[in-house]
Amino acid sequence: MAEDSVKLLGYWASPYSLKVKWALKLKGIQYQYVEEDLKNKSPMLLQYNPVYKKIPVLVHDDKPLAESLIILEYIDEVWKQNPLLPIDPHERAKARFWAKFADDKCVPALVAAFSKKGEEQERAVKEARENLKILESGLEGKRFFGGETIGFVDIAAGWIGCWAQMTEEIIGIKLIDAETMPLLDSWFQDFLEIPLIKECMPPQDKLLEHCKESHKKF
Amino acid sequence: MAKNDVKVLGAWPSPYVMRPRIALNIKSVNYEFLEETFGSKSELLLQSNPVHKKIPVLIHGDKPICESMIIVEYIDEVWTSGPSILPSDPYDRAIQRFWAAYVDEKWFAAMRGLRSAQGEERKAFLDQVTEGLALLEEAFGKCSKGKAFFGGDRIGLLDIAFGSFLGWLKVTEKVNGVKLLDEAKTPGLVKWAERFCADAAVKSVMPETEKLLEFSKVLAAKMKGAPPPKN
Numbered sequence: 001m002a003e004d005s006v007k008l009l010g011y012w013a014s015p016y017s018l019k020v021k022w023a024l025k026l027k028g029i030q031y032q033y034v035e036e037d038l039k040n041k042s043p044m045l046l047q048y049n050p051v052y053k054k055i056p057v058l059v060h061d062d063k064p065l066a067e068s069l070i071i072l073e074y075i076d077e078v079w080k081q082n083p084l085l086p087i088d089p090h091e092r093a094k095a096r097f098w099a100k101f102a103d104d105k106c107v108p109a110l111v112a113a114f115s116k117k118g119e120e121q122e123r124a125v126k127e128a129r130e131n132l133k134i135l136e137s138g139l140e141g142k143r144f145f146g147g148e149t150i151g152f153v154d155i156a157a158g159w160i161g162c163w164a165q166m167t168e169e170i171i172g173i174k175l176i177d178a179e180t181m182p183l184l185d186s187w188f189q190d191f192l193e194i195p196l197i198k199e200c201m202p203p204q205d206k207l208l209e210h211c212k213e214s215h216k217k218f
Numbered sequence: 219m220a221k222n223d224v225k226v227l228g229a230w231p232s233p234y235v236m237r238p239r240i241a242l243n244i245k246s247v248n249y250e251f252l253e254e255t256f257g258s259k260s261e262l263l264l265q266s267n268p269v270h271k272k273i274p275v276l277i278h279g280d281k282p283i284c285e286s287m288i289i290v291e292y293i294d295e296v297w298t299s300g301p302s303i304l305p306s307d308p309y310d311r312a313i314q315r316f317w318a319a320y321v322d323e324k325w326f327a328a329m330r331g332l333r334s335a336q337g338e339e340r341k342a343f344l345d346q347v348t349e350g351l352a353l354l355e356e357a358f359g360k361c362s363k364g365k366a367f368f369g370g371d372r373i374g375l376l377d378i379a380f381g382s383f384l385g386w387l388k389v390t391e392k393v394n395g396v397k398l399l400d401e402a403k404t405p406g407l408v409k410w411a412e413r414f415c416a417d418a419a420v421k422s423v424m425p426e427t428e429k430l431l432e433f434s435k436v437l438a439a440k441m442k443g444a445p446p447p448k449n
Contacts, residue, residue: 051320051353063309070315077308089295093283100285101269134269 006031007059009045011038012202013210015159016068017056021200022155023072027079069099069156076152084152095152098138098145102157105131110160113175114167114211115218125173132164132176136184143190154191161188162201166211224249225277227263229256231433233382234286235274236423240378241293243419245300257440287318290378304375310361311375314368317357318379325350326383329390334441347390347398354380355404362406366413373417381414388427389434 008024008031010017024031036045036055048057048064057064058071060078065071076084085092109131112124138153139145145153164175178185191197201207224242226249228235242249254260254273266275266282276283276292283292294303304311328346335343361368361376368376391398399408415424425433 060309065309065312065316067316067319070312070319073315074308074312077311089292090278090281090283092295093288093292096288096291097283097285100288 005061007034008032009034009036009042009048009057009059010055011036013207014055015163016054018159018200018202019068019155020056020058020071020075022197023075023084025196025200026082026084026150026155027075028081029075029079069103072152072155084146084155086146086151094138095145098135098153099156101131101138102135102153102160106135106157106160110164110167110175113173114171114215117218121171121173125175128164128175129177129180132160132184133181136181136187139183139187141183144187150191150194150197158188158191158197162192162204162207163211164188166208169208170212170215223279225252226250227252227254227260227266227275227277228273229254230425231385231430232273233386236382236420237286237378238274238276238289238293239423240373240382240419241290241303243423244303244373245293245297247293247297247300256436287322287375287379290375294375301372303369303373303378305369313357313361314375317354317361317368317376320350321354321376321380321383325354329383329386332390332394333438344394344396348403351398351404351407355407358406358410362410367410373414373419377410377414381411381420384411384415385425385427385430386434389430392427392431393434 006024006029008017008020010020010033012035021033034042034044036042038055041053045055045057046053048059049055049066052066054066056068056071057066058074059065060074065074072084085095106128109124109128113121113128116124135157142148144150145157150158161176168175176185176188192201224247226235226238226242228239228251230253239249239251252260252262254263259271262277263273263275264271266277267273267284270284272284274284274286274289276289278292278296283289290303304314325347328343328350331343332340332347357376358368362370365371367373368380373381387398390396399411401408414420
């Protein structure tokens with residue numbers, strides 16, 4: 001497939017555009033990457049995603065799509081190699097459930113732990129730990145959510161390990177406890193060690209600086 | 219298929235519960251509807267949805283499936299002999315999912331905000347709701363391509379996602395004394411709403427507006443006695 005038929009509008013430090021990069025790489029899809037300046041969004045971005053005006057946006061044959069999980073499902077349906085979602089409908093429903101849980105419950109708690117202070121921060125940390133523990137149960141003792149190899153939930157939520165570690169360093173509070181969440185901790189480590197995953201990650205020192213800068217705003 | 223092979227745990231006023239029921243009706247699947255008592259959660263609910271402890275839950279055989287739109291997609295994937303709920307083209311499927319997510323995460327969030335807001339805040343939520351409806355009117359034009367529903371000739375994923383809120387939309391209109399769906403501003407949606415509510419798969423599970431209005435008063439009274447919501 002010609003490289004110019006697939007375009008990804010993203011931001012180097014965004015985990016949401018990272019998810020899409022991972023999916024495209026896993027499937028071996030060639031694409032054109034466009035780095036957006038989020039402080040000065042391009043007319044192209046505003047035209048392709050008028051509803052949310054956010055990245056990532058995937059453009060395939062001039063047709064734009066927004067929202068990372070919806071983009072992942074689209075990629076999985078168009079390019080059948082290295083499937084992200086399992087075949088069995090119940091397993092698919094479970095995968096969608098955990099991807100949604102990670103986004104709706106784990107991420108907001110982590111963001112709150114990062115951005116709040118005092119009692120609000122304490123509550124957010126507690127909630128983040130509880131929700132991460134629940135996410136661990138979704139692994140059902142497997143190495144990855146996809147089984148022996150990575151799948152939909154791994155790509156959708158595996159980034160959380162890295163961002164949580166950066167948050168821990170910045171706020172000085174432990175979020176992922178290897179003692180109370182051993183399986184989740186192993187999962188994050190194993191996931192981030194996978195070559196294609198590592199290759200797409202933004203440089204860690206740059207990312208940490210970027211997170212520290214964001215933290216100063218709060 | 220035995221009726222007790224498929225169960226839906228839910229409650230009649232919930233728009234989220236309507237969704238799997240409409241989907242099962244589209245597929246002509248018999249199911250047992252287990253009504254939760256308002257204000258308490260059954261053992262079966264707590265067991266089958268330990269993570270969220272919320273309705274709806276679909277129990278198929280012994281397998282629970284949670285989250286209304288995930289349940290609808292599951293139903294579409296399992297019962298393949300009935301009419302399809304999602305279109306076959308991947309891009310069209312993605313667009314249906316995009317707007318269904320928008321309805322849940324943005325539009326209904328504004329509708330909920332409207333319920334308890336006062337003064338300036340209320341006006342802000344109302345503006346958000348109206349702007350959302352304008353976007354959905356435009357989406358309707360593009361998705362339906364001149365046909366009756368977002369899904370084309372038949373009810374599809376986005377019809378189910380958005381249409382399930384029509385009862386509460388009518389209650390909101392009455393309580394706030396506003397017209398949200400309007401022949402002048404959202405003519406496509408006005409006609410779509412009539413067709414949706416009249417559809418055979420929807421009629422039996424769409425609550426009457428008067429009943430919902432009564433229930434909303436009970437809900438409001440209960441919420442006044444409850445601690446303020448977290449978000």
